[in-house]
Amino acid sequence: MASLLLLILLLALLISPSQADTAICTSQTFNNSNVYTNYADLTSLGSCLHWTYNASNSSHAVAFVFVGYTNYDSWIAWAINPTGTGMVSAQALVAYILDDGTPAVKTYNITSYSSIIPGKLSFDVWNVSAEYTSAFTIFATVKVPEKAETVNQVWQVGGGFNKITGMIEKHSFAAANLISYGTLSLVPTGGTTNTRGDV
Ligand SMILES: *[C@@H]1O[C@H](CO)[C@@H](O)[C@H](O)[C@H]1NC(C)=O
Numbered sequence: 097m098a099s100l101l102l103l104i105l106l107l108a109l110l111i112s113p114s115q116a117d118t119a120i121c122t123s124q125t126f127n128n129s130n131v132y133t134n135y136a137d138l139t140s141l142g143s144c145l146h147w148t149y150n151a152s153n154s155s156h157a158v159a160f161v162f163v164g165y166t167n168y169d170s171w172i173a174w175a176i177n178p179t180g181t182g183m184v185s186a187q188a189l190v191a192y193i194l195d196d197g198t199p200a201v202k203t204y205n206i207t208s209y210s211s212i213i214p215g216k217l218s219f220d221v222w223n224v225s226a227e228y229t230s231a232f233t234i235f236a237t238v239k240v241p242e243k244a245e246t247v248n249q250v251w252q253v254g255g256g257f258n259k260i261t262g263m264i265e266k267h268s269f270a271a272a273n274l275i276s277y278g279t280l281s282l283v284p285t286g287g288t289t290n291t292r293g294d295v
Pocket residue numbers: 127226227
């Protein structure tokens with residue numbers, strides 16, 4: 097009896113991580129959430145990515161959902177880093193809530209750790225918007241390199257921002273903030289989830 101209980105406990109421990117991996121995505125809905133082919137939890141900061149990659153024109157439509165947005169003075173970001181894996185050289189979509197309560201999103205060409213201000217990205221991007229309901233979502237379609245199989249993604253939540261210049265302040269250096277990057281398979285082959293966004 098005791099060993100059966102132990103077995104059940106062990107099985108539960110083995111099973112729960114993979115169930116948790118879609119818990120964030122499946123707990124959230126947003127307008128048109130059904131239009132994306134794939135989704136994966138980006139668990140390190142309680143977020144989720146929905147995406148549809150169209151190989152015939154190299155378009156990659158994303159919806160980045162940040163669930164635990166409570167500080168209206170902070171920003172959220174999702175980025176592709178075409179030349180590296182972390183923050184420097186990331187081509188970012190950064191969203192925040194304006195004084196009137198509406199969400200805004202801007203593009204940032206992040207070339208260093210200082211002076212992070214809005215700028216054009218190194219690739220084309222269309223249909224950029226943000227929606228704030230129970231979660232905070234950034235929508236965009238980006239052009240990825242032809243025949244790309246993966247992209248390096250980076251996501252983040254951070255300090256304040258200057259509403260005039262758009263300059264954003266640094267994020268926390270807590271463990272969760274420092275592991276918020278990974279490789280995104282545009283067409284996932286095995287499963288759709290991973291704790292670090294390596295999907
Ligand atoms: C999302 O859908 C709801 C319900 O249809 C609607 O009230 C809301 O305006 C929509 N939000 C956006 C940002 O389109």
